[in-house]
Amino acid sequence: MARTDETQPAAARKAAPARRQFIFDAARMACGVGMLGLGLGLYAKQAKALPALALRPPGALPENDFLGACIRCGLCVRDCPYDTLSLAKPETPVATGTPFFTARGIPCEMCEDIPCVKACPTGALNHRLTDINQARMGLAALIDHETCLNFLGLRCDVCYRVCPVIDKAITLELIPNSRTGRHAMFLPTVHSDHCTGCGKCEKACVTEEASIKVFPIALAKGSLGKHYRLGWEEQKKSGGSLIDEKSMVDLPDRLPEGATLPGHYDPASGMTAPPGMPGSVPGPVPSAPPGLGGPSVPSTPPGLGGDAALPPGMPGAVAGKVPSHPPGLGGGQ
Amino acid sequence: MNAKRIGADALAAKGWLGTYKWLLLRRTSQLAILGLFLLGPLFGVWIVKGNLAYSYTLGVLPLTDPYVALQSLMTGHVPETLGLLGVAIVLVFYFLVGGRVYCSWVCPVNIVTDTAGWLRRRLGIKGSVHLARETRYWILGMTLAGSAVTGVVLWELINPVSMLHRGLIFGMGFAWTIVLAVFLFDLFVMSRGWCGRLCPVGAFYGLLGRVSPLRVSAAQRSACNDCMDCFEVCPEPQVIRPALKGMAKGGKAATGPLILASACTNCGRCIDVCAKDVFRFGTRFNNAIPVSEAGSDPAAAPGKF
Numbered sequence: 001m002a003r004t005d006e007t008q009p010a011a012a013r014k015a016a017p018a019r020r021q022f023i024f025d026a027a028r029m030a031c032g033v034g035m036l037g038l039g040l041g042l043y044a045k046q047a048k049a050l051p052a053l054a055l056r057p058p059g060a061l062p063e064n065d066f067l068g069a070c071i072r073c074g075l076c077v078r079d080c081p082y083d084t085l086s087l088a089k090p091e092t093p094v095a096t097g098t099p100f101f102t103a104r105g106i107p108c109e110m111c112e113d114i115p116c117v118k119a120c121p122t123g124a125l126n127h128r129l130t131d132i133n134q135a136r137m138g139l140a141a142l143i144d145h146e147t148c149l150n151f152l153g154l155r156c157d158v159c160y161r162v163c164p165v166i167d168k169a170i171t172l173e174l175i176p177n178s179r180t181g182r183h184a185m186f187l188p189t190v191h192s193d194h195c196t197g198c199g200k201c202e203k204a205c206v207t208e209e210a211s212i213k214v215f216p217i218a219l220a221k222g223s224l225g226k227h228y229r230l231g232w233e234e235q236k237k238s239g240g241s242l243i244d245e246k247s248m249v250d251l252p253d254r255l256p257e258g259a260t261l262p263g264h265y266d267p268a269s270g271m272t273a274p275p276g277m278p279g280s281v282p283g284p285v286p287s288a289p290p291g292l293g294g295p296s297v298p299s300t301p302p303g304l305g306g307d308a309a310l311p312p313g314m315p316g317a318v319a320g321k322v323p324s325h326p327p328g329l330g331g332g333q
Numbered sequence: 334m335n336a337k338r339i340g341a342d343a344l345a346a347k348g349w350l351g352t353y354k355w356l357l358l359r360r361t362s363q364l365a366i367l368g369l370f371l372l373g374p375l376f377g378v379w380i381v382k383g384n385l386a387y388s389y390t391l392g393v394l395p396l397t398d399p400y401v402a403l404q405s406l407m408t409g410h411v412p413e414t415l416g417l418l419g420v421a422i423v424l425v426f427y428f429l430v431g432g433r434v435y436c437s438w439v440c441p442v443n444i445v446t447d448t449a450g451w452l453r454r455r456l457g458i459k460g461s462v463h464l465a466r467e468t469r470y471w472i473l474g475m476t477l478a479g480s481a482v483t484g485v486v487l488w489e490l491i492n493p494v495s496m497l498h499r500g501l502i503f504g505m506g507f508a509w510t511i512v513l514a515v516f517l518f519d520l521f522v523m524s525r526g527w528c529g530r531l532c533p534v535g536a537f538y539g540l541l542g543r544v545s546p547l548r549v550s551a552a553q554r555s556a557c558n559d560c561m562d563c564f565e566v567c568p569e570p571q572v573i574r575p576a577l578k579g580m581a582k583g584g585k586a587a588t589g590p591l592i593l594a595s596a597c598t599n600c601g602r603c604i605d606v607c608a609k610d611v612f613r614f615g616t617r618f619n620n621a622i623p624v625s626e627a628g629s630d631p632a633a634a635p636g637k638f
Binding site: 025029030032033034036037040041043044045047048064065067068069070071072073074075077078079086087089090091092095096097119120121122123124127 | 373379382383384386387388389395397398401402405408409410411412413415416419465467468471472474475476478479480482483484485486487488489490491495496499500502503504505506507508510511
């Protein structure tokens, strides 16, 4: 390839074509290797998209950092006593050689000494994780209400029972079963501030395809947005309402002629209730109306937390009739 | 064709063991290291855990692949103490014995590409796509820059070396297809293509061992009978010429008999295959022009045989 101009005798003159050739060779290398680099870079970008059912070991850095920190040695795999972890093979849709597990396969047993984290030589599994309950491998989500047996009104409860953080990460929330009109439904409910993402619930779920699944947190967790404030939380934090309640404008409710609504703000009098009723004293507007945890009034309807006896005409008021809601669910006593 | 078999002269002069000594030692080393890694998963004897990227031996000796660690460092992550300690130990070791000792004495892909090279010679496959031997350094640079840009340990996404080694220890999956591709590439597409031109792991270790003390020396180069067997068998034949043919000729000043090029893998095949025992292992501190060459006609210098 190297061309030297025969007509130019001086050795110094040869430097020019040689330099040109050098530049061309360098350009060829840069282009060829650059293309390889481009392909690799795009592949790397894809590799960062962890598939929905692949979970990283406890203490794993966020996926973006993890792929730069993990050197694919497999020490975490070796030190896992339950063979939970495996290294991704080239055909696995997880970055090749990195450790992962699938909850439906072998879930994490949440060892108290966290041997996988201790074994990691790079800190891709963060060594500051010393309490396994603080691990966030993923987040369980009751993904299919239509097949969850508890949602169908049965007492399966398996996910709740196997949860290592039972009653914190998964609770059973009672609501009336409106289909039967007389039973309760115990809805498994995941709480992200306690769920470690170990996957035992998904593994144990009795339906053919798990109705509760564990996903990487980025997939499973919603986000309210920074501008949201939960009034009741803020009130608790500050020990009182954050706004001047007196200057709060409450629009009058449309009420039938002559009717009154206890606890209702009456702009005419500046009081929230007619004289003699709770809330009739000028002051902060009750943040919870009577019957929903606020001051109880005689007319609090049953089923909303009131402890008054059932008024006549309500279900359960007549002896012999089965109440539609069992006691303890807000119905009759 | 048999008459021209490489190493035939050596076989006649030194016998089978003499002709394959370093090759046998090298294969023993490669298989022993692989065997140590496999003892755990196959027989439950956990002497070594991990793989070539990082291993932990008997709970005391950490060894980290400095090239993988460097890519990780480029992404902005600093390893834990054990990982760093492993890097230091490996750096010192290969700095002393020659960086590409990793390639010829440890790397499992070496067996694959050596087999491809051997088969290529036996089948008489001629013709090879040309690619400069510097390509690997460009790829090395690209993987380091790419790791910094993408935040991913880039070469490990496709590295056939770690895929093969990890595959053997942790489960192969389809990694064998990559290894087969490297084999076929070396066999049909490019002679000594993978290790000699493309692999950035070898390039890294080569740079690491640029000034390492342990070197092959063409100490008895005056005995060379130009059979060319060493050039044929060497995975990096360009490294031999300066040392072997560096004797003073005409007005040219002599160069020492040491093979100083960092691409030399210290595999010792040239030592094996030379019927005249020209080569031997030496240190880089002994690069004096051999006395046997001084003044006299090189052809008349006393050889061993």
